[in-house]
Amino acid sequence: MSNRTLAGAAVALAALAAVPALPFMSKYYLLLAFDALLFGAIAMSLDLLIGYTGLVSFGHAAFFGLGAYATAVCLERKIVSLWICLAAAVVVVGLYALLVSYFATARRGIYFALLTLIFAEVVYTFFRYTQTFGGSDGIQGVPAAELAPGVALDTPLKNYYLVLVFLALAWLTCRTLVGSHFGRVLVAIRENEDRARFLGYNVTRYKMGVCLVSALLTGVAGALYPGRSGFATPDLMLWTVSGEFIIMVMIGGLGTLVGPVIGGVFFVVLQEKVSSYVDWYFIVIGLVLVLIVLFMPKGLLGFRRVQGFAQWRSGQ
């Protein structure tokens, strides 16, 4: 990773850390900022699959929701350590992701997308229509998690900084991954999976690996969500949520990592702002998306993609 990249990241991190100091930052805006960064991080992890590997997951909402439920279940049982909540999410999401990716990576293209969707719908249906975890109400009113005994993450401000740290670590993870041996093979798989096999790569193993990383990052993001909202509900796993994740990646620009973060922020803020004025907000969002796809098919940051490859090389 080049010094320029790291410097840019540090500046971005400092700017985001200063956001709560803005004069108009009410509790409402802090929560909005939390969502923006959280979904930005999710879109970034999904970009590993869509943008780098060429695999469109239509089931990321399940990873997100399972992470949220893992935390909510722990908190409900008064297990308030953030670390135990995260560990629970990693285990649950990891096992589920292994199962999904084992079957889904056996197929390509639309079949991969459909298999991830079907698995996610099964999970949604289980949480929505059985009473095991509260049925359609989910788990409500959970207490705040604790960073350490007695240090509760009980304000929007603390949660904002928590999600900011997560975003930074997730970016570092993704960025390292795409710059590695592993990441180069992912791009080769995106470009031409069959040829990658003839170069000696077991592409299924690589695809399962990247699914796992992407799912775990999304699951950990989900695990942070009840801290902000106090709940986990089956609606977090609706297939439309998976669709929104894909839209965020598309808006931001495939294969750029930073682009999808911006896409996520853009989407969350747009949705929140427009929906506060009109009920038919999705028409407005839809229109914006159509315009972006028509006039910026590579997304807000897409023009940097090819250039980015040249930069990695010169940065080594």
Next chain:
Amino acid sequence: MSPGAVLEVHGVSKDFGALQALSDVSFAVRPGEVFSIIGPNGAGKSTLFNVIAGLHAPSRGRVVFRGEETTGLPPERVNRRGLAKTFQITNLFPEISVYENVRVAAQSRAGISGRVASLWRLPDVDPEVMDLLRAFDLQARRDELAENLSHGEQRYLEICLALATRPTLLLLDEPTAGMTPGETQAATALIRSIAADRGLTLLLIEHDMSVVMGISDRVAVLHFGEKIAEGTPDEIRRDPAVIDAYLGGADD
């Protein structure tokens, strides 16, 4: 069949439904030689390569590579044993640079490949990649996207990718397809000299007889999925069955 052979193909048949693409094909390739398989279009040459390289399992018969059976192994395992293949229809990574194309092929043989550390480390394969690019005179094009190369350059990059996996046996499926006669001659000479430099054994598919006659040590002829002749280029040129397949076949 023949001890010391790099590749042995024993009675290989391949059926696609009712169509018998290959029937009972056998031959052996000796270390260091250039062995060519020729035949008219549709003779089953590419199917034979796909069986050898692991894309298709044969319906009957066996493939033995460097003394070990590889019948039915997937392409990535066959490749890791030292067999690389180029494709008749150019098969590259179109939207990444020429350099990145060869790099991803070369790093497949770096020690880190398949290890956990490959998640965060990038092996240095630069000398190897640049050697290959220079050998095919592609070094000035290193930052160009593969899809933007000329047809001839893409054919060379195709071979670079295969060579980057450090094969002992290289399968070339019509490497000069779509080239002009002048380019074909230059390409054939280049391939021959690189194979000699690297001590490679070459297995070559061609439908253009004139290409193979100059560079092959031995030639086998496929016709409608069957091997109808095998021998030196001179023997093949005089073989009545071959003449009939190539010339007589034009009538029916």
